[in-house]
Amino acid sequence: MARNARYQDKYLQNFKEHLKELISINCISKAYRTGRGKVQALSDISLFVETGMTLTIMGKSGSGKTTLLNCIGGLEGPDTGSVECFGVDIHALSNRDLSLFQRRNMGFVFQYGNLLSYLTVFENIAFPLILNGFRNKEKERRVSELLDKMELSDAARAMPNELSGGEAQRVAFARAIAHSPGMLLADEPTASLDTETGNKLVKLMLTMGKDEKCTIIISTHDQEIIKLSSKSSYIKDGKMKGPENE
Numbered sequence: 062m063a064r065n066a067r068y069q070d071k072y073l074q075n076f077k078e079h080l081k082e083l084i085s086i087n088c089i090s091k092a093y094r095t096g097r098g099k100v101q102a103l104s105d106i107s108l109f110v111e112t113g114m115t116l117t118i119m120g121k122s123g124s125g126k127t128t129l130l131n132c133i134g135g136l137e138g139p140d141t142g143s144v145e146c147f148g149v150d151i152h153a154l155s156n157r158d159l160s161l162f163q164r165r166n167m168g169f170v171f172q173y174g175n176l177l178s179y180l181t182v183f184e185n186i187a188f189p190l191i192l193n194g195f196r197n198k199e200k201e202r203r204v205s206e207l208l209d210k211m212e213l214s215d216a217a218r219a220m221p222n223e224l225s226g227g228e229a230q231r232v233a234f235a236r237a238i239a240h241s242p243g244m245l246l247a248d249e250p251t252a253s254l255d256t257e258t259g260n261k262l263v264k265l266m267l268t269m270g271k272d273e274k275c276t277i278i279i280s281t282h283d284q285e286i287i288k289l290s291s292k293s294s295y296i297k298d299g300k301m302k303g304p305e306n307e
């Protein structure tokens with residue numbers, strides 16, 4: 062092989078390897094047609110997030126944060142543009158493959174925990190492990206480890222309606238990362254919590270995200286979270302207003 066071709070081959074290989082490390086959002090737009098007419102929720106948004114980094118997305122109510130997170134996580138499809146997670150164009154996947162990709166590689170935390178009300182704390186955290194085919198022993202080890210790290214060991218047998226807001230969000234977070242996903246999407250996870258409880262949750266999320274090499278994308282109004290994250294972006298009326306602290 063000629064030297065130049067060898068160099069190009071190596072360059073391409075490195076580039077492909079690098080892609081696997083990234084979440085790349087490429088020019089996505091999305092409009093909703095509503096009783097009030099057309100709402101342009103996202104316009105031409107592009108973003109890159111490297112493995113293990115935390116990106117915060119800020120913006121006023123109605124600016125498009127939830128729509129953006131839903132498009133990144135494949136919960137909604139953009140009208141145009143693409144989302145590549147670790148080299149996979151997720152919106153090009155079939156529904157079945159997308160579900161499989163989400164189940165293995167993604168974790169979600171919403172504003173209100175969305176815990177399964179008929180399962181105990183332990184069972185809620187174990188849920189993604191069962192879906193991913195973990196064996197009983199592995200499952201028990203991982204759930205116990207997470208309960209311990211979240212300071213929730215006493216609550217293993219509690220039902221979700223017996224938890225405080227902060228505890229419920231810690232369970233939701235533990236469930237979201239139980240299967241060690243490459244990425245975690247959190248839509249205003251502290252919005253229903255007081256400042257102190259919210260800050261404690263975020264610090265835990267960021268420390269554990271780093272430990273587990275999980276890329277975190279988090280939407281928030283909270284200045285404390287923005288200070289703690291590696292990169293933050295602001296959106297206004299569905300348009301990106303630029304990274305603020307790269």
Ligand SMILES: Nc1ncnc2c1ncn2[C@@H]1O[C@H](COP(=O)(O)OP(=O)(O)OP(=O)(O)O)[C@@H](O)[C@H]1O
Pocket residue numbers: 093094095100101102120121122123124125126127128129
């Ligand atoms: N399913 C939907 N159908 C119609 N319009 C929608 C839908 N979801 C969002 N929108 C509109 O798209 C725009 C962006 O909404 P989005 O929920 O993404 O904003 P947000 O920044 O998450 O707001 P908030 O901070 O209040 O959660 C808004 O104008 C909203 O009314």
Ligand SMILES: [Mg+2]
Pocket residue numbers: 126127128248
């Ligand atoms: Mg929202």
